[in-house]
Amino acid sequence: MNRIHKLAIPVLLxxxxxxxxxxxxxxxxxAEGGGDLPGSIYVGETFTVLITEDGSxxxxxxxxxxxxxxxxxxxxxxxxxxxxxxxxKPPRTGTLGIKAMGGLVTVAEATVDVAYRPKxxxxxxxxxxxxxxxxxxxxxxxxxATAAPTAPPGATPGVTPVVTPVKVVKTPVEVKxxxxxxxxxxxxxxxxxxxxxIAGLLAALYLVLRRRE
Numbered sequence: 001m002n003r004i005h006k007l008a009i010p011v012l013l014x015x016x017x018x019x020x021x022x023x024x025x026x027x028x029x030x031a032e033g034g035g036d037l038p039g040s041i042y043v044g045e046t047f048t049v050l051i052t053e054d055g056s057x058x059x060x061x062x063x064x065x066x067x068x069x070x071x072x073x074x075x076x077x078x079x080x081x082x083x084x085x086x087x088x089k090p091p092r093t094g095t096l097g098i099k100a101m102g103g104l105v106t107v108a109e110a111t112v113d114v115a116y117r118p119k120x121x122x123x124x125x126x127x128x129x130x131x132x133x134x135x136x137x138x139x140x141x142x143x144x145a146t147a148a149p150t151a152p153p154g155a156t157p158g159v160t161p162v163v164t165p166v167k168v169v170k171t172p173v174e175v176k177x178x179x180x181x182x183x184x185x186x187x188x189x190x191x192x193x194x195x196x197x198i199a200g201l202l203a204a205l206y207l208v209l210r211r212r213e
Contacts, residue, residue, distance in 0.1 A: 027053045027107040029064075029098055032085060037110055041090060042117040048087045051100050051108070057084030063101040070097030070111055090114040 031037050032048040041047045051058045064086040066076040073094070078086040090096060093114050100108040 027051065027058070027100055027102070029100055029108050029110045037112055040113040040115050041096070043090055043093060043114060045117070046087050046089045047096075047112070048085050049098060051080055051084045051086065059084065062086075065097075065099040065101060067097040067099075068092065068114060069094035073097070 028051075029037065030050040030052055032050055034050055034052070037049070049064065051062050051064065058080060060080055060082045062080040062084070064078045064080060066078065066088040067073045068076075068090055076088060078088060080086045088096075093116065096112045096114050098110045098112065099106050
């Protein structure tokens, strides 16, 4: 009986190894679109992997481990969504290790290099050729100057006055009230009083002489 138990343990281990090998062969780590993984990804940009089994994506809940760097790095555990995708944003450069787990067993693994995205060099022109890719600066609009019409000989060219708007600022006017100027007294006719007195005397003299007669 003990011998049967001793034989059963190696058989069970062989069966587990066989099942793990079969699972590892059927499960694969692909790019988001289902193709091969890219040669490199970029720091700070979301990277998506697709876990497939027998050519079809797995369901939700498959554990995917991202390790950066691959040796001695921190393990980030991400579960696949309903479409079998797991996302990771690398914070640094290095070799990223990716593992798809079936329970406690690694069923698929891959590596991807993480680098900084290269800077785009502006296109500076050059000779002819087939023309490759690159950055081309936007074209500068061409300004076409139109000449003013020339006046015929002998004619005086008209000048169009340019009216510049003037802002009128109203300044308050201080009104000073002056004291009324006294009017000079009206003067009578010169000699009027004397003439009147003489006429009175002549009238009185006439009356006296008349009485004597």
